[in-house]
Amino acid sequence: MSNAIKKDKGLVSKLNKVFFIQLIFISLATIGGVFGxxxxxxxxxxxxxxxxxxxxxxxxxxxxxxxxxxxxxNLTGYMVNNDDFSQVPAPLAQMxxxxxxxxxxxxxxxxYVTQKGNQKLFLVFEEAQVSKLAFYFGITPLVIVxxxxxxxxxxxxxxxKRALSPILQxxxxxxxxxxxxxxxxxxxxxxxxxxxxxxIATLVATFENVSGRIAEFVNRERNFSRYAGxxxxxxxxxxxxxxxxxxxxxxxxSAERLVNRMEPMVVDMQxxxxxLLVLSRENQVTNQQVTVVNDLLRNTIEQxxxxxxxxxxxxxxxxxxxxxAPLSEQLFAMIISNLVRNACLYSGDEPELTVTIxxxxxxxxxxxxxxxxxxxxxxxxxxxxxxxxxxxxxGLGLSIVDWLxxxxxxxxxxxxxxxxxxxVTLTLTQVNSLATQETKQ
Numbered sequence: 001m002s003n004a005i006k007k008d009k010g011l012v013s014k015l016n017k018v019f020f021i022q023l024i025f026i027s028l029a030t031i032g033g034v035f036g037x038x039x040x041x042x043x044x045x046x047x048x049x050x051x052x053x054x055x056x057x058x059x060x061x062x063x064x065x066x067x068x069x070x071x072x073x074n075l076t077g078y079m080v081n082n083d084d085f086s087q088v089p090a091p092l093a094q095m096x097x098x099x100x101x102x103x104x105x106x107x108x109x110x111x112y113v114t115q116k117g118n119q120k121l122f123l124v125f126e127e128a129q130v131s132k133l134a135f136y137f138g139i140t141p142l143v144i145v146x147x148x149x150x151x152x153x154x155x156x157x158x159x160x161k162r163a164l165s166p167i168l169q170x171x172x173x174x175x176x177x178x179x180x181x182x183x184x185x186x187x188x189x190x191x192x193x194x195x196x197x198x199x200i201a202t203l204v205a206t207f208e209n210v211s212g213r214i215a216e217f218v219n220r221e222r223n224f225s226r227y228a229g230x231x232x233x234x235x236x237x238x239x240x241x242x243x244x245x246x247x248x249x250x251x252x253x254s255a256e257r258l259v260n261r262m263e264p265m266v267v268d269m270q271x272x273x274x275x276l277l278v279l280s281r282e283n284q285v286t287n288q289q290v291t292v293v294n295d296l297l298r299n300t301i302e303q304x305x306x307x308x309x310x311x312x313x314x315x316x317x318x319x320x321x322x323x324x325a326p327l328s329e330q331l332f333a334m335i336i337s338n339l340v341r342n343a344c345l346y347s348g349d350e351p352e353l354t355v356t357i358x359x360x361x362x363x364x365x366x367x368x369x370x371x372x373x374x375x376x377x378x379x380x381x382x383x384x385x386x387x388x389x390x391x392x393x394x395g396l397g398l399s400i401v402d403w404l405x406x407x408x409x410x411x412x413x414x415x416x417x418x419x420x421x422x423x424v425t426l427t428l429t430q431v432n433s434l435a436t437q438e439t440k441q
Contacts, residue, residue: 015164019157023150030146047099050112050123058116070123078122092122166200170207229277236273240266264307271337274330288326293428294319294357300333301355304340311349318356322435325360325428331404335412338397339364339424346422360431365423371416379414 053070057077060067069077078088085093091102095113102111102124110125243263251259298317305313344351347368356363371379382399405412409429416422 015157015160019153022153026146026149026153030142033142046110046125046127047112050099050110050125053123054112054114054121057121058114069121074126076124076126078124080120080122082118083120088122092124095122167203170200170204174207225277229273232273233270236266236270240270260310267307268341271334274334288328290324290326290432291329291332292434293323293325293327293332293362293431296329296332297336297355297357297362300336301340301353304337305344305353307341308344308351311344311351313344314350314352316352316354318354320356320358320436321433323357323359323428323431323433325431327408327428331408335401335404335426336362336364338401339426342397343368343422343424359433360428362426362428363423364426365421367421370418370420370422372418376414376416 053075057067057070069079071077078092080088089104091104092111092113095102095111098114099110099112101108104111104124107126110127112123112125114121239262243259243266246255246259247263301315305315340353343353343364343366347353347366352367354363354365356365379398380402401412405426411427413425413427414422415425
């Protein structure tokens with residue numbers, strides 16, 4: 001599959017993310033509940049219990065002056081008469097609030113103070129035992145509830161992942177497929193159909209059907225290209241041979257003009273067929289060899305100029321660098337030939353061409369008709385021709401150039417001004433500069 005598509009995170013990673021988010025929120029809710037329960041126990045339940053103990057003590061002390069102070073394992077009472085704190089621990093004398101924690105015997109018990117007349121009752125509560133009870137009867141159930149919640153969440157996660165497993169297998173299989181006739185013919189999902197549910201089975205069947213049809217179309221296109229190329233090459237070769245024979249014979253002026261017009265048209269047809277065959281092949285450039293670009297470029301330009309014997313072409317060659325690059329000579333020649341022929345075609349009877357090699361840039365400039373902005377924006381569209389009344393061309397040249405450049409990883413840019421000329425810049429890749437030259441011819 002194409003790697004150019006930006007990939008989003010997979011379904012499994014999203015499922016994991018949702019599961020962990022659930023666990024985090026459940027854990028936070030549980031921890032918050034635990035701390036909330038602890039605060040409720042401390043600020044509400046214990047305080048109410050101490051207030052009740054104090055009220056109970058004062059009621060019985062009013063009836064019985066000798067009623068004893070509270071003294072249990074967790075609760076201790078102290079009495080202060082007339083602000084005499086000599087019989088109570090010192091931290092109790094420093095209490096600022098009626099209900100607070102105090103540091104006593106290296107512990108932090110809760111102290112509660114009430115006053116009746118000139119008497120103050122201090123109740124000191126050791127909540128350690130209560131905290132243990134709160135833990136066993138409060139926090140422990142919360143933990144159990146948490147585990148009970150975690151277990152269904154985990155089971156749901158496992159079943160969800162298992163439900164998505166056929167989809168993930170399908171995605172992996174499709175990622176490994178080479179989009180070609182051979183790759184599509186191997187696109188079978190028998191292993192997925194064994195454990196797939198109805199939805200997955202329907203999706204798999206659709207993929208198999210579509211891949212089979214695409215394979216048929218690819219095979220049909222290849223057969224057409226093969227047969228059309230063979231059937232068209234043969235008559236064109238015969239026409240070209242007969243034209244060369246006619247040129248060697250004495251002809252009338254009118255017949256010679258016809259032959260001169262026919263020859264470049266046959267060459268154009270041959271180039272067009274070769275280009276269409278290249279377009280119908282796989283989107284991979286093969287037969288790339290490291291080639292000295294300068295020599296190949298000059299030979300290709302001279303062959304393209306030779307197709308216009310009726311014109312006097314003035315070529316200025318500026319090779320600033322001697323370069324080499326891995327490329328397909330056939331595709332490179334096809335691109336350059338199209339560009340040069342366009343330059344000659346739309347530059348009058350005496351085209352002036354300037355070819356510059358500047359490191360990885362090949363620049364072809366002419367001083368021909370040029371193009372306006374509207375035409376320049378559409379020159380890469382198939383079958384579009386800027387001059388509807390030109391004698392040559394089929395409107396496929398620059399579209400083919402652009403497509404071939406994309407397959408080779410190159411870039412082609414056009415700049416043009418109406419009635420001033422056009423400049424085409426072809427940018428190659430993996431170029432190695434062998435030498436620097438400053439020559440003009």
